[in-house]
Amino acid sequence: MDLQHLLFITLISLIACCIIMFLVWLWAKNIKNAGVVDVFWALNFPVITVITFFLSEGFETRKLLICAMFLIAELRLGIHLWQRVIGHLDEEEGRYQQLRKEWGDKANLNFFWFFQFQAISNVLLAIPFFIITANPSPQIATWEYAGIAIWVVAFFGEMIADRQLAEFKKDPKNKGKVCDTGLWYYSRHPNYFFEWLTWMAYFIFALSSPWGILAVISPAIILYLLTKVTGVPNNEEQNLRSKPVAYKKYQETTSAFFPWGKSQEER
Template sequence: MNSQPVLCLIVYCLLACCGIMLLVWFWARKIKNAGVVDIFWSYNFPVIGVILWLLAPGFPTRRHLICAMVILAGLRLGTHLAIRILKHINEEEGRYQQLRKEWAPNPDRKFFFFFQFQAISNVLLAIPFFISAMDTNPQLSGFEYAGFALWFISITGETIADRQLAAFKRDPANKGKVCSVGLWNYSRHPNYFFEWLMWVSYFVFALGSPYGYLAVISPAIILYLLLKVTGIPATEEQSLRSKGEAFKQYQSSTSVFIPWFKRPLTP
């Protein structure tokens, strides 16, 4: 196993992620479905995890642990999205249809830059992984144990939320209705909440390493994106377009993000 300096690792990760997104852009242009970018944005993190696992010089136990966390979480989310998106591969998700309209008359060109930005964001968000995988200290700290525990809670919560929503959508009787079962009874976006909590866990894990405080950048960016940009705003706009008054009532009865912040929709 060859150890590489951090700059080389960053370059390797950028080349890998940008290359993958270039291929995905060609595919998306062919099938007229930009939604596939979500699948490979998730899968790019395991790619980064494998590169760091193979080439980073950090203490093996720490490096293996953080890389395993990243790989497992990325594969789980990417596969969940792939199952959902590939079932309707000929029908582009509403928020990407909206972007396609806004970016006319040449949406493919703008989608190219959008896909490449997603690849760059993969590497930027991977700051906690680089910090942890480069740390050569041969002893784990309490931060790393706490980060792993929080990660386990996060991936479990996100998995439960995703499965509850998938089960709700599979029932034909729920067509056109708003999911308000399980965790969705307490939050409109429990999946997003646990996804953000996972990035907090990576930050906590990185605090056990030198310069670990820099890892706060990742959960801060994720929180901003979820609350203000591509996460909740776009999802709720699409829900309002497709479900109308039913979703407005759901909005008035549930927390937008944190599951226990407001009263549940039903007793």
């Protein structure tokens, strides 16, 4: 594994992501909707995938496997977010409206750095991908098969959770109610849980590659971001503002992240 070449690929990926996020920031500033950053955060990963596939020097079959996993998962997420955000460009999501209010006159500048941080996070999270595609070993190992199996569960879990929530929101009868059916019965954020599990799959896959243990940084960062920063906390605040009584009861009986059974109080 050529460390210098690996750093070169990482740098090229970072430059590409930062340029994309700068252009997205200009667009978001013009339309006054910072929510588009979510879409392009997901779509930056396919960009990294293409760059790495053509520049990395690892075993071709392994490259095809991990590139396919990366592309399928992130394109699905990007398309899902595109449909959710682009459908109402004239209405910024609540969490970004709140940030805009808190930042006041500095909102545009702060969003610029926020968007650039997303680009940096793209590259940090892609560390397993860089490591895996540089692995020259011609044999697919047990850890890699285990990673694929976990990825399949995570991919379909997240897709089902997103679809269940979308169907729930489509029904006018559910306005003001909390989605607590299907996977949402077991977790308040099953989509976030399976997104994290996807990154765990990449980490497991990377364990058979040189320096693969470093890939743990990706699921660790995702877990922190989803549970402490931009995922669960922002979503919970928005839900408590829009449906305080119903969501408070949901919080008391249902796990925030990991899918568990209902609490004793619910039973």
